[in-house]
Amino acid sequence: MIGAQQFRTHFFVPNLPNSITRPAAIRVASPPSILGTRITAVSAAGAPIAIPCGEGGDGGCKTLLLPLGLCREALPKHVAVIMDGNGRWAASKGMPAAAGHEAGCRALQGMVKLSCKWGIRVLTVFAFSSENWHRPKPEVDFLMMLFENVFKSLSGDFLREGIRICIIGDSSKLPKSLQNMATELEEITRNNSRLELIIALSYSGRTDIVQACQKIAQKVKNGILKPEDITESRVAQELDTSCAAGYAYPDLLIRTSGELRLSNFLLWELAYTELYFAQSHWPDFGEDEYAEALLAFQKRQRRFGLRTTS
Secondary structure: OOHHHHHOOOOOOOOOOOOOOOHOOOOOOOOOOOOOOOOOOOOOOOOOEEOOOOOOOOOOOOOOOOOOHHHHHHHOOEEEEEEEHHHHHHHOOOOHHHHHHHHHHHHHHHHHHHHHHHOOEEEEEEEEEHHHOOHHHHHHHHHHHHHHHHHHHHHHHHOOOOOEEEEOOHHHHOOOOHHHHHHHHHHHOOOOOOOEEEEEEEEEEOOOOOOHHHHHHHHHHOOOOOOHHHOHHHHHOOHHHHHHOOOOOEEEEEEOOOOOOOOOOOOEEEEEEEEEEOOOOHHOHHEEEEHHHHHHHHHOOOOOOOOOOO
């Protein structure tokens, strides 16, 4: 059993301020950000070309530079990530699990920054599963505090950089303070459109499908829908991921730490998603690893069950 003190003594994430600027006081100009502001791209032949950046942000972003070999037209619109291996990363370095979770937060900041710079439209990350509630209480308590710390510290960056936040999962199990913070963060970023960051907290893919079916069944019972009205698109509308309008289905799923399973994540949405399994633990998943995953995606031929003609 991991002791509570072990987690409390390591509750610090470098580069994250310790206090939040309240939304009413947030200013979108001037302050430096953790997120990039200049964007450039390359052609399929590898030659640099200038392209418009996404909407949102402070208006200072002009062009996007992609790593050699990547073509913007072939990038996935929606990337989903199972951020695995924080504990193993920490153990391999003789550090407590808390240090691994903190390092994992920094890795997520890096991926958000790169996704903005490279033109990814939606990034969905598996931060805490419904099964994770069965971990030792000190670890769970630490993670809840860590989520609050990150939300507080980065709310200004999310707003300024045009990042829209959507929290999915069973929020009723989260601490009330975290529930309120998540709701506030969703509200102040709801008009942003540069990147949609979907954070799965207390999430279960099976539970999401069940609650969608329950909503539909209730609508049939109330006479709002007929049984023949139930289609795949109707089910999708009732899922938590419906917040990602237009890009609800991930093009690419990345899982780190060498594990080869979905772990109850986005079970409906991943039907035709390309899967990429990285050997590195999540805290070590940086720019080179992300670019390698995107390059592997671009080399694949997506058929969606159809037979291609030669």
